[in-house]
Amino acid sequence: MSVLIAGTVALDSIHTTSQIHNELLGGSAAYAGMAAALSGAGVQLCAIVGTDFPEAHRTLLTSRGINLENVDVVEGRTFRWTGRYHDDMNHRETLDVSIDVLEKFNPRLTVDAASAKVVLLANMSPDNQLDVLNQLTARPFVIADSMDLWINIARVRLEELMKRVDLFVINEDEARIFMDERNLVTAGHRLREMGPKYVVVKKGEHGALLFGPGGFFTTCAYPLQKVSDPTGAGDTFAGGMAGYLASLGPAEITFADLARSVVYGSVLASFTCEEFGVKRLGMLTAGEAAGRLAEFRSYTTF
């Protein structure tokens, strides 16, 4: 089945304690789209870039089978983000953000994109997410991701969005802030009470929690020895989930399907962390992903 991924496409500059990489392909939709494409589902990306967006980045996306018809190119500079990781890669500091063309984003979906069966509203403003949601025509399974920024400055719109999505994905720190609750199990249940049928709380290197009607699932993450750059891991995770769910065909999505999609998304995210930006994801094969999934299963079976 087809997947629509709406979000940001960015040029990321990333500083770690040992390296600096400038103007890498980044943004929630870029990571999520490349992750979703791995499952073989037809991926449509909805985003906006400036006229300065490098052709090499565009070529990488299309080479992964991603349809860019819904990526607007407008006069101006592409959205840029600069961040820094310290020794503890679980936390990062934003050094600079240049919104630029993102301010003009006014998503208008093609008929094909609007009829996708699985939709990921990747991290971007709730206004843009709602705008995409309002154009959907095929009663899709809708996943929404977000971030602390929107919890802080656009909470009402975010809550409006949550009432209308099937699955809401959020990371642990954000879940705690959003629900003003330290305990993640309690926070997860409370998030569900805000509307979404399912909630996933992402815990980075510690895995994820899935909450649903009458069901709970938890998984650890694939244990990495080398973490070069965790940027985009959460977007990869959500995109991996969307791609996995789209690969299942038209039957109704079950809790067990979602649990498997969480593990699959988490395994894809582990690849993203191994190299800077989308480098590892951009060369990942479905066979490698399946191999690591099998390895993860053997690591966790008791």
Next chain:
Amino acid sequence: MSVLIAGTVALDSIHTTSQIHNELLGGSAAYAGMAAALSGAGVQLCAIVGTDFPEAHRTLLTSRGINLENVDVVEGRTFRWTGRYHDDMNHRETLDVSIDVLEKFNPRLTVDAASAKVVLLANMSPDNQLDVLNQLTARPFVIADSMDLWINIARVRLEELMKRVDLFVINEDEARIFMDERNLVTAGHRLREMGPKYVVVKKGEHGALLFGPGGFFTTCAYPLQKVSDPTGAGDTFAGGMAGYLASLGPAEITFADLARSVVYGSVLASFTCEEFGVKRLGMLTAGEAAGRLAEFRSYTTF
């Protein structure tokens, strides 16, 4: 099969943001012994207490089927520990330690205790652990736990111990300090190179990692909504592992056995966190433990 648990028996005073409890039964051997006893294995405790040790605590231990023949009672005050937890229960502050009779600890095992088939050298000084180890007569499966204090002040003796045990258990912060390595997978492999056939890195609410020859296993922890007091969770975990392994009978312990013991120990530790001190563990039934283990399996199956 029989289990010998050697460690400390203490009187713990525990402060959290909402409660203070004074002179609770505590110490590594108390928690580990009660956890090990749940599996139905005959548990012998080896420790030292002062003449002030409350009869009620002694009664609780014996009521759980724990043999106290190897618990010395000597003139003086029982070892006392006072600690405080803040909002983040993953870290605690030691407010006071009174070693008292612990300084006189000179473990001398009975013939029965010396011939145990599974031995847990729970957290105490490496000198005491080696002293117990030197008295063992039945080629047992030996587990050793430790803490940051001994890494800092008794590293050479701890390293000597590690060469002679089958399984070394350590928490994540201590593993990082000990190996001067942030990555836990790398730290776990390096710890194995120091001697023990198996290493477990405990990650508290995030579960545990198990390293063995040619094998790796990881599990998350049972997700708790209420954490009253995590004191003793690590000791409960190690004791639960020892009890589980002892319940298996005389066949050689496999990596799969150890993986299951890690999950079982982790599930028992979750009970310990629910109430102050050994309160929850002291009333836990094998049926409740089995029920939560089954629940955990359903939460993690994909």
